Amino acid sequence: xxxxxxxxxxxxxxxxxxxxxxxxxxxxxxxxxxxxxxxxxxxxxxxxxxxxxxxxxxxxxxxxxxxxxxxxxxxxxxxxxxxxxxxxxxxxxxxxxxxxxxxxxxxxxxxxxxxxxxxxxxxxxxxxxxxxxxxxxxxxxxxxxxxxxxxxxxxxxxxxxxxxxxxxxxxxxxxxxxxxxxxxxxxxxxxxxxxxxxxxxxxxxxxxxxxxxxxxxxxxxxxxxxxxxxxxxxxxxxxxxxxxxxxxx
Amino acid sequence: xxxxxxxxxxxxxxxxxxxxxxxxxxxxxxxxxxxxxxxxxxxxxxxxxxxxxxxxxxxxxxxxxxxxxxxxxxxxxxxxxxxxxxxxxxxxxxxxxxxxxxxxxxxxxxxxxxxxxxxxxxxxxxxxxxxxxxxxxxxxxxxxxxxxxxxxxxxxxxxxxxxxxxxxxxxxxxxxxxxxxxxxxxxxxxxxxxxxxxxxxxxxxxxxxxxxxxxxxxxxxxxxxxxxxxxxxxxxxxxxxxxxxxxxxxxxxxxxxxxx
Numbered sequence: 001x002x003x004x005x006x007x008x009x010x011x012x013x014x015x016x017x018x019x020x021x022x023x024x025x026x027x028x029x030x031x032x033x034x035x036x037x038x039x040x041x042x043x044x045x046x047x048x049x050x051x052x053x054x055x056x057x058x059x060x061x062x063x064x065x066x067x068x069x070x071x072x073x074x075x076x077x078x079x080x081x082x083x084x085x086x087x088x089x090x091x092x093x094x095x096x097x098x099x100x101x102x103x104x105x106x107x108x109x110x111x112x113x114x115x116x117x118x119x120x121x122x123x124x125x126x127x128x129x130x131x132x133x134x135x136x137x138x139x140x141x142x143x144x145x146x147x148x149x150x151x152x153x154x155x156x157x158x159x160x161x162x163x164x165x166x167x168x169x170x171x172x173x174x175x176x177x178x179x180x181x182x183x184x185x186x187x188x189x190x191x192x193x194x195x196x197x198x199x200x201x202x203x204x205x206x207x208x209x210x211x212x213x214x215x216x217x218x219x220x221x222x223x224x225x226x227x228x229x230x231x232x233x234x235x236x237x238x239x240x241x242x243x244x245x246x247x248x249x
Numbered sequence: 250x251x252x253x254x255x256x257x258x259x260x261x262x263x264x265x266x267x268x269x270x271x272x273x274x275x276x277x278x279x280x281x282x283x284x285x286x287x288x289x290x291x292x293x294x295x296x297x298x299x300x301x302x303x304x305x306x307x308x309x310x311x312x313x314x315x316x317x318x319x320x321x322x323x324x325x326x327x328x329x330x331x332x333x334x335x336x337x338x339x340x341x342x343x344x345x346x347x348x349x350x351x352x353x354x355x356x357x358x359x360x361x362x363x364x365x366x367x368x369x370x371x372x373x374x375x376x377x378x379x380x381x382x383x384x385x386x387x388x389x390x391x392x393x394x395x396x397x398x399x400x401x402x403x404x405x406x407x408x409x410x411x412x413x414x415x416x417x418x419x420x421x422x423x424x425x426x427x428x429x430x431x432x433x434x435x436x437x438x439x440x441x442x443x444x445x446x447x448x449x450x451x452x453x454x455x456x457x458x459x460x461x462x463x464x465x466x467x468x469x470x471x472x473x474x475x476x477x478x479x480x481x482x483x484x485x486x487x488x489x490x491x492x493x494x495x496x497x498x499x500x501x502x503x504x505x506x507x508x509x
Contacts, residue, residue: 049386075388082386089383091375103387151387 002027002191003048003159008057009215010043017043019215020057030185030192032202034237035212041195042086044212045161048193049081050074062158079106082152082190086164088144090136096123096147097132103155122150125187126180142173149180153188160184162194166201174201181205199238203227211237278392278470282400285393295398303364303399303465304406308413310363311356315414318351319343319421320429327430336432340440343422348449352415354501357460360407361493365468368399369489372472373482381473396469400462407461408454415453456504460497467493 003025010018017040025031033041046052047059050066059066064077090099100119104110123129126146136144145165152160162181166174178201184190196202202209203223210220211234219231226234236244285292326342372395375381384391419441426432468489475485 046382051382051385071390078386078388083383085379085383087378089379091380091383092378102384102389106388151383 002062003193004058004060005044005047006058006060008044008047008054008059010040010047010052010054017215018054018057021212021216023210023217023220025191025193026208028185028189028191029207030181030194030205032194032196032206032209033212034196034199034202034209035218036237037197039212040215041212042163045083045163045193045195048159048161049078049083075106079103079155080158082155082157082160084145084148084152084160084162084165086167088136088148090144090147090151092136095133095135096128096139096150099136099147100151100154103151107155118154119150122154123147125153125183126150127176142169142176145169145173145177146180149177149184153184153190156188158190160190160192162192162196164195164197166196166198174198175204177201178204274474275470278396278473279466281392282396282466282469285390285397288390288393288397291389291393292397292401295394296401299398299402300406302367303360303402303461304410307360307363307406307410310359311410311414312417314355314359315347315352315418316421318355319347319418319423320425322346322351322418323422323425324429327426327432335440336430337436337440337443339426339430339432340423340437341443342440343426343437344419344441344445345449347415347418347422348453350501352418353411353453353456353460354497356411356414357407357457357464357497357501358494360410360460361464361497362490364403365464365489365493366486368465368468369472369475369486370482372396372469373475373485374472376473376475377478377481391473396466396473399469400465403461403465404458405461407464408457411453411457411460412450452504452508455508456501459500459504463496463500464493467496 003023005021005023008018008021009016021040021044023033023044033044035041043052047054047066048061050069053067061077062080064073066074066077069077090096091102094102097116097119100122101115104115104118119132120129123132126149128143128146128150131139131143131147136147139147149165165181166177169177181192181194182205185192192205194202194205206223208220208222209226211218211226213233219226219229219234221229226238229235232244232247236242322343323339326339327336330336330338330342372381375395381391381395384394423434423437423441426437427434471485471489471492472482475481
């Protein structure tokens with residue numbers, strides 16, 4: 001198991017978001033986490049990279065309990081994790097090349113020539129050649145997402161965490177991003193965790209899909225198992241039918 | 250009934266809890282920033298850029314204020330002193346006031362607006378657009394990357410800007426005395442040197458250091474804890490300017506009591 005969450009609880013003030021979440025992500029697979037807005041999907045991702053700490057329970061990544069790591073160990077682990085933010089979170093005062101190079105500059109002993117070459121390689125991988133000197137504000141939404149992906153893969157991570165990678169994009173760009181996610185798995189062999197509302201996108205990129213509801217894992221299975229599930233709540237989400245949500249509850 | 254009685258109590262309770270929480274967050278930020286000092290490889294390359302942004306870019310506004318303060322000081326001193334004491338004391342008043350009080354405090358307040366606001370707005374925008382989270386995921390300590398270079402730049406550059414502004418204020422006071430008052434250079438310089446002590450400049454530098462520390466730390470603190478979107482950044486920026494301006498005045502009184 002490459003990423004394991006055991007009985008994770010997390011509250012924000014009086015809002016108990018995670019209530020004993022258990023989740024296992026297998027090496028080399030792409031797992032999509034779906035669920036209603038506010039279910040805590042992004043919170044789960046942030047626990048995996050140590051941006052949030054659980055109130056109780058364990059988050060184990062690559063055999064290491066994230067909440068037990070000191071800063072140095074956590075930074076070392078983070079070099080193995082790429083995080084693609086919902087709105088890319090590119091540094092707007094920096095060029096795209098500098099954005100992609102940020103993680104590389106934290107690798108000891110890496111020469112400038114290697115950094116430049118790796119930046120070009122990553123931008124080529126996401127089909128953004130020739131935009132090194134441009135700034136995030138000069139790019140379209142789809143290009144910004146791809147630049148965020150280029151930054152996330154620059155350090156050759158073992159894990160890629162995608163937070164709503166296709167939200168707000170047109171259908172063609174959604175397909176481009178979906179193909180990139182599949183390509184990252186096939187060409188780089190990364191383990192991917194995708195948080196998404198976009199069920200078609202989840203079908204396209206996932207080996208397994210997990211549904212988060214009420215702070216716990218409601219269901220988890222292969223794409224075919226999810227499509228055939230007769231869980232009313234899952235069906236209501238997949239088919240966009242609120243009446244099924246009421247029946248399920 | 251209970252609700253109407255308890256509401257003010259609840260309000261005070263909530264206000265108190267928020268203040269204690271803010272103190273806790275401030276303590277966390279300070280200890281984190283002190284620990285982050287050892288990450289020279291992160292803040293070192295950004296220090297010069299921040300010194301330019303905090304110091305060099307603030308020179309025009311600081312000098313603008315100093316020029317007019319010097320002129321007004323000379324004219325008001327002349328208006329107050331003429332006929333009562335020798336006119337050369339205009340030089341004394343201009344020099345002492347600019348070095349000990351008006352140079353540091355007026356420049357400090359103007360920089361609280363310029364530097365404090367830009368620090369809170371920049372860091373706050375990075376917070377609400379998840380750029381600070383992105384820094385963490387890329388194995389950067391955000392305190393070392395964002396806070397330490399800004400605070401060090403404030404500590405190094407505020408004294409430079411304030412000493413420069415005080416000098417320019419004295420020069421314009423001198424010029425105004427020559428052009429608008431019936432004074433000679435010799436009289437002005439005599440007054441300027443009359444009660445001058447090197448300690449005055451050290452006092453101004455100590456005040457300036459503390460102002461630089463406060464303005465950049467408060468701006469970083471409110472930016473770092475900004476919430477929500479543009480509105481949250483606006484609130485953080487406003488608070489940064491108001492709180493750092495108030496703290497400048499408190500520190501001004503503190504140093505006067507302790508050092509004079």
